[in-house]
Amino acid sequence: MENQVTSQVIEKESITSLQFKSSDVLQNETAIRKRKSDLYRAMILGNVYHVKCKIVFASNEETYKVETTVWAATENYVTLKGGAIIPVRSIMEVIL
Secondary structure (H helix, E strand, C coil), X not given: XXXXXXXXXXXXXXXXXXXXXXXXXXXXXXXXXXXXXXHHHHHHHHHHHCCCEEEEEECXXXXXXXXXXXXXXXXXXXXXXXXXXXXXXXXXXXXC
């Protein structure tokens, strides 16, 4: 289910110029666990099958949506195809 938050589409190359908040955008433990699981699944699908996903995330100023391949997902950061990095705490939703 897509997030109801209005988000601006952004190219992954433009992510490097954004600044992110230091607090987590999610407060619910269930949502945080789901985000972690979805990111891991997106990483596996991206590396094995070259499947793109949509990531809805928040910067300091705005909410964005990017469609890309997840190359790596760690506890704190997600690396996208092309080298852009998004802090996990800024990710609101992963749409597979």
